[in-house]
Amino acid sequence: MFIQSSLSDKSTFFQKLRSFDYIILLCVLILGIISSFAMYSTDGGELLYHSESHIIRFIVFFIMMIFISFINIKTWHSFGYLFYLIVLALLLWASLFGITAQGSKRWINLYFINLQPSELMKIAIIVCFAKYYHRIQVSNVNSFKNIIIPILILVLPIVLVVGQPDLGTAILIALSGIIVLWLAGVNIKYFFYSSLVFIISAPFVISFLKPYQKLRILTFFDPDKDPLGAGYQIIQSKIAVGSGGLTGKGFLKGTQGYLEFLPEKHTDFIFTLFSEEFGFIGSLFLLLIYAILIFRIIKTGASSRSFFGKFFCYGFGSAIFIYITVNMAMVLGLLPIVGSPLPILSYGGSSMLATMTGLGIVMSTKIYSRQQIS
């Protein structure tokens, strides 16, 4: 075992390149290209602010991802808690001194980028839990201490994010964390009971929600009640997707997007725009790329020798899946509208930073798959 580990430590750069996951790289590239075209379309067929900055970011973060993939997985393990604490501190900072936009305090001005720490928390929580459960034996997972500490780790950022307020991201952080708890072997009855408690308390929780959040949930159940108000987004998104048909209306020819019937078309509703222009076939292709990407991430986790790598890849792969399905279900009218970006495709620096960091760690897991972490 030790020999193996030292072998991998000493593997040459060429060897590292050979074990590099080119399929993930290719998938990410394809997604990047698709997102660039989609962003170009949201700008009305011109290279304007959104498309330009999106492409630049993609290139920068893509390079960063490759750079991260050559960092030893051990390093991520060692800095796991620190990473979490830094992001938590940033969250606190954002809540106290952040930039307020659209009635929500979620950004920190870093001059070159407006950082949204809650997006980073989606990754940080997985890294943190992966490290936490890396050491713990299955028999100890359900001990009192090992239930309470992870809950604290999870609840702390969620409270901060809900307070911003940003319900969507908070839910996604919660789901990201819960996946790892599930994988770690936390007793099923806890999941069962807590979801029971959630369902029962839901009406009370809803009564504490901000009016706009309440409206969104109510609108989801009956979008036609107020077609020009709260139900507008869901209705218009469904119209756009539905009118795309089998082959779509063609690149730059999506009338719903082009004529501005789609709200937030470059962020949460980017899939709607894409689906309107490229139809069912285009959407299936996109889903396929995402499926391959997730499959590769899971596969990397399966072949990883360290539990840290396993937890992270399984957790991150599942989280990506959840982000994608929540976003799509939302724009297809299957879930209430909560802010949740589509990984890589949606406009937004922090979201892309987080996704690319995660993918970098996954690739590093692949390259250092034989790495033992003690």
Added chain:
Amino acid sequence: MIGGGHDSGIKKSNTINRRMFIFAAAKAVVFFGIVGRLFSLQISENKKYLTLSDKNRLREARLPPVRGEFVDYFGNRIAKNLTVYQLHVIPEQVEDFKTLMVRLKDILNLSNNNLKELIKKKNKQKPWETLIVSENLTWDEFSKINFYLHELSGARPVLTVGRNYPYNEIYTHVLGYVSEASVEDLVSNETIKDRNVPGLRVGKTGLEKALENELIGTNGVQRFEVNAYGKRINQIDFKEGEKGKTIKLTIDTEIQKYTYELLNEKAGSISVMDIYTGEIIAMNSSPSFDPNLFLYGIEQNKWKEIKKNPLKPLLNKTVSGLYSPGSTIKPLVALSALENDVITTNMKVNCRGHKHPLELYGMKYHCWKKKGHGYMSLQNAIKQSCDTYFYEAARLLGVDRLNETAKKFGLGNVVLGEYYNEKKGVVPSTKWKKQAIGQNWYLGETLINGIGQGYIQTTPLQLCLMTAQLANGGHKIYPKLIFDNKQESIEAIKQKMKFAEENKVEDINLLSATERLFRKEEKSYDVLYRNKENVKFVLDAMFRSTNEIYGTSFSSRIEDPKYQFAGKTGTAQVKRITEEERELDLKTNQIPYKERDHAWYVAFGPYKEPRYAVSILVEHGGSGSAAAAPIAKKLFKFIIDRHELREQNRKKYLINNNV
């Protein structure tokens, strides 16, 4: 490995993999859920959403239809379309309606009231419907709007067509006028409802209303793409509307204009008719008003002025005014009496003046002439309009036989029927009185009926038709106002009349209904008399009335045979003359206006070869010979001078037809 050694590591690994597997299975389900949803939206319900998306992005604007025009007999436009400059606003495209209004108020000098009304109107309609801020901008205002357009987002300067009546009041009673479509218009006429756009003008009276469906035209359609804010991005499709039908009238504008001058500042009516074709050459009701005032809503005080005018400019007297015909009925009474063999042309009646009036059951019946006419023959009685003679003739004839003749010649029924709110008038009979009033007929009523007083009521156009049908030798003609391009030659019509005469059916009522319908289609110019000589006799008497000394309209005669005409005066009382008034024998201008007699004159000419019939009414004008007959003198000269021109125009449209 870590901590508890190899076993626990495998156990942990198994736990993770097992749980990952469960999760992966759940993922697969969710994944197919998403794909299924995509399939249902994009494949199964594609049509529905495609329609919705088109509904989102495509807007149709209906352009106002272009109304058909009216031309006169010679093709002059008498109701036309002019380019008008308008300012439209579509409220949903305006960012801040109030600011825009305030800005427009400044530019167009709108009053506060205007502004209030606009806001009221805006609140009533849908946000995507056009709001017309101003319907008739001057060129200056229009250019000003265009100059400031960049700061008036949502305002649209529009070039469109509007009605214009170049002859102003001359044609008002013939054409009517147009004005903005009201709720009643929309409810009562499906076509209007179908073609309606904001600001649509529709006919309110006259031919403009009667021929609405032919005139209105069809909407142009503009289809364009709009964005989510309703802003027009580009035009996708444009379909031009069809202009409404242009309608040609039989009226000669010059004559129409002249009749207007002749009745200037008087209340009355003049109609001129072709006695063969039935074409109405002029039809004027005085006073009139300018129909252009109504196009964009008439000002309150002007409307009041028109409405309160005692001379009743709003009433189309020619077809809707009812008057006692007075002595103009006498030729018809004479004809009826001759036809029914109750008198001969030799019968004489002694008219002995006011001291010895005709007495019947204690009532006295006076002739208009104080000294009396002495012994009168029928010819002289018509010529000098002796009332006493006609009391006697009517007494012998009886009301029911007169009724029959009068109806045959066009009284008691509408002349044009479908175009105007035409009055039928009254031609009394014993049966009529029983039904309408519920009383028995009195003989005395027959007597005054014989001089055109009492229950009998006619419109000026009816008397014109009556005169025309006498003048053409007693044949039925078909009055018309709309010119059709298939003109029969006068020779053909005369031939048909001859044919009808030779194949005369004694009693028109004997004809079966289908045959009558067939004849109507054919324009058979049926005879209205039994004995042609009787008609000739009456026409001759009318000639003498105008052209021989002692004739009632002798002073209005024209000796030149080219213009020579024959006619009959009428002086219709509007109230019963009391004994006291008869003693006073006041001049017309000494009597209050409202109590003065109506002056009538019916005539035809040129006498040698009659072609035109006229009827002239001057309301409260006094005696027919003084107030109405002189008008005919001027009018006939004018009409006959334009005869050649008219015939030339006719010839362009002649069709070959076999008798």
